[in-house]
Amino acid sequence: MSKIQILTPTVANQIAAGEVVERPAAVAKELLENSLDAGAKRVIIDFSRGGKAYVIIEDDGMGMSPTDALLSLERHATSKIRLAADLDRIATFGFRGEALPSIASVSRFTLQTRSTDAASGTEIYINGGKVIHQRDHGMPVGTRIEVANLFHPVPARLKFLKSDETEAAHIVRLVRLYAVAHPEVGFLLKEDGREIFRSPGHVPLLERVRVIWGKQVAVEVSVMPLFEVKGMRITGLLGKPGVSRGTRQDLVTVVNGRPVDSRTMAFATTESYHTLIPKGRYPLAFIFLEINPAWVDVNVHPAKREVRFRDEASVRGFIIQSLLSVLRSKGGDGLPVETIIPTALAPTTTPTVNSSFNNPINSSAPSPVAVSTNSQSLKLGWKFLSRLREERAVFETPTGLAILDIGAAHQRILYEDILKQFSEQTPLSQPLLIPLNLELEPLPAAVLKEKNDLLTAAGFSFEEYGRNFWRINALPTWLNPDESLIFIRDLLAEMARREGDFGKPALAYDALARLAVIKARKKGDALSDHELLQLVHKLFQTSQPGVDPRGHKTYIEWTDADLTRRLS
Numbered sequence: 001m002s003k004i005q006i007l008t009p010t011v012a013n014q015i016a017a018g019e020v021v022e023r024p025a026a027v028a029k030e031l032l033e034n035s036l037d038a039g040a041k042r043v044i045i046d047f048s049r050g051g052k053a054y055v056i057i058e059d060d061g062m063g064m065s066p067t068d069a070l071l072s073l074e075r076h077a078t079s080k081i082r083l084a085a086d087l088d089r090i091a092t093f094g095f096r097g098e099a100l101p102s103i104a105s106v107s108r109f110t111l112q113t114r115s116t117d118a119a120s121g122t123e124i125y126i127n128g129g130k131v132i133h134q135r136d137h138g139m140p141v142g143t144r145i146e147v148a149n150l151f152h153p154v155p156a157r158l159k160f161l162k163s164d165e166t167e168a169a170h171i172v173r174l175v176r177l178y179a180v181a182h183p184e185v186g187f188l189l190k191e192d193g194r195e196i197f198r199s200p201g202h203v204p205l206l207e208r209v210r211v212i213w214g215k216q217v218a219v220e221v222s223v224m225p226l227f228e229v230k231g232m233r234i235t236g237l238l239g240k241p242g243v244s245r246g247t248r249q250d251l252v253t254v255v256n257g258r259p260v261d262s263r264t265m266a267f268a269t270t271e272s273y274h275t276l277i278p279k280g281r282y283p284l285a286f287i288f289l290e291i292n293p294a295w296v297d298v299n300v301h302p303a304k305r306e307v308r309f310r311d312e313a314s315v316r317g318f319i320i321q322s323l324l325s326v327l328r329s330k331g332g333d334g335l336p337v338e339t340i341i342p343t344a345l346a347p348t349t350t351p352t353v354n355s356s357f358n359n360p361i362n363s364s365a366p367s368p369v370a371v372s373t374n375s376q377s378l379k380l381g382w383k384f385l386s387r388l389r390e391e392r393a394v395f396e397t398p399t400g401l402a403i404l405d406i407g408a409a410h411q412r413i414l415y416e417d418i419l420k421q422f423s424e425q426t427p428l429s430q431p432l433l434i435p436l437n438l439e440l441e442p443l444p445a446a447v448l449k450e451k452n453d454l455l456t457a458a459g460f461s462f463e464e465y466g467r468n469f470w471r472i473n474a475l476p477t478w479l480n481p482d483e484s485l486i487f488i489r490d491l492l493a494e495m496a497r498r499e500g501d502f503g504k505p506a507l508a509y510d511a512l513a514r515l516a517v518i519k520a521r522k523k524g525d526a527l528s529d530h531e532l533l534q535l536v537h538k539l540f541q542t543s544q545p546g547v548d549p550r551g552h553k554t555y556i557e558w559t560d561a562d563l564t565r566r567l568s
Ligand code: ADP
Pocket: 030, 034, 035, 038, 059, 061, 062, 063, 064, 072, 073, 077, 078, 079, 080, 093, 094, 095, 096, 097, 098, 099, 100, 101, 142, 143
């Protein structure tokens, strides 16, 4: 017998499934795209246990005839292209004809469909890639697909799925993206039959974002007019100047109705905000680009959302030009400085938090180490000489002269203080008289749910009171309540991005402490000379007095020998 064997179609499909659908949200994506390709005006999606139990999608699109329905489950069966040359002008989402057979090979799959001209519908039931039956099925025109027990036939893949909450969050995020991208289609998303959101077709974009993305986001954006050049059009919603995010989570880019990841678009958008948001942060924006399909390459990876443009530079230029003209006309150049908050998200709820940013460390925070300043400072032998600008101070040391970066010193101290609280399991927590409300994106909400124990141990107290709605009842003492919403949003986004790091408590706490101190730039002029000495003293009680948690120097020192050499 020959060693080489042709794989059975089922096995080939199961292997392909690994590429096309790596998680339930990817199944939802393929099915959703098929519905949109079929011209649906209304789509209903329901899922259970993060899509592991089932994903059901129902549309009122053109449906399929019984023969086509069976064909659609064959590999490389597609109604969307015939020749490779067609790839240049794809206007549909799908074109590979791989999704349905792949999904059907790794699930219990039921397809019910009725085409516009048929008197009745058909039902095909497939289990683990084997057709169990096809029979007549009475139904309205359209298609309903149920994918149950995803990956049960391939336990190895099942293992890689995350918690139900996380998988659910990915599905919700995906459906939200498509719903925002398709204002002409009505969407209803349900979990276990209960509505998560409903967005009717034909409502203005801003209203859509309000029902899909939430009220808090809707007040942070304004509508952008339409810009057009040959072959390209752009419109969308732009975050108001000063509004920014720690990740690209709320920088939504849509190309020809397809939610995509595009470095070019994200970069151009971020560029356009230039000084309107702090360095290193991302704008909040929904950017809709329509472009001649021949100028986009969507054939990058079946499961990925990345797109490439044939002419990246002109897309980039067009976006920047359009956005700048909007942002400038909003008085971007003359923007009051206070609305740009260094290192922090712009306030999402109260526009009045700015005053507290000058003094980000909560004054009621416990001093890291109980010190008897005088005697020990003497031992250390640093003598305060003078202030140098606001952020620096000059000291005479037993061996020479030192310049201290006050902010960096603060960060080192605060960082170790927070870590110490964590390691001793004694985080100091301050109850809030008036609990704060927090509305979250599904993914951060899932992270919060999953890591709630860890955050509780760090001094937070969160209480869920509705899907994606949380109440904050207490905060760690090092966190100023005025900035806590911003901090928590950033933190959760960061935790979602670095899933792995936050798996181990030690690493999680380290990351948490680092985030906390980034915000702790204390203004030097708020400190008295005595307090400056105290600061130095505390600094030298930390494990690494020479650098702040980001590795920047806290001070530089010239020894007498250095000085002599330089002066000679
Ligand atoms: P592709 O989308 O790449 O063509 P799929 O495997 O996703 O491949 O789908 C195969 C074919 O099945 C599609 O080309 C389309 O003709 C048909 N089809 C799939 N889903 C639907 C639907 N919801 N409504 C109508 N036709 C559908």
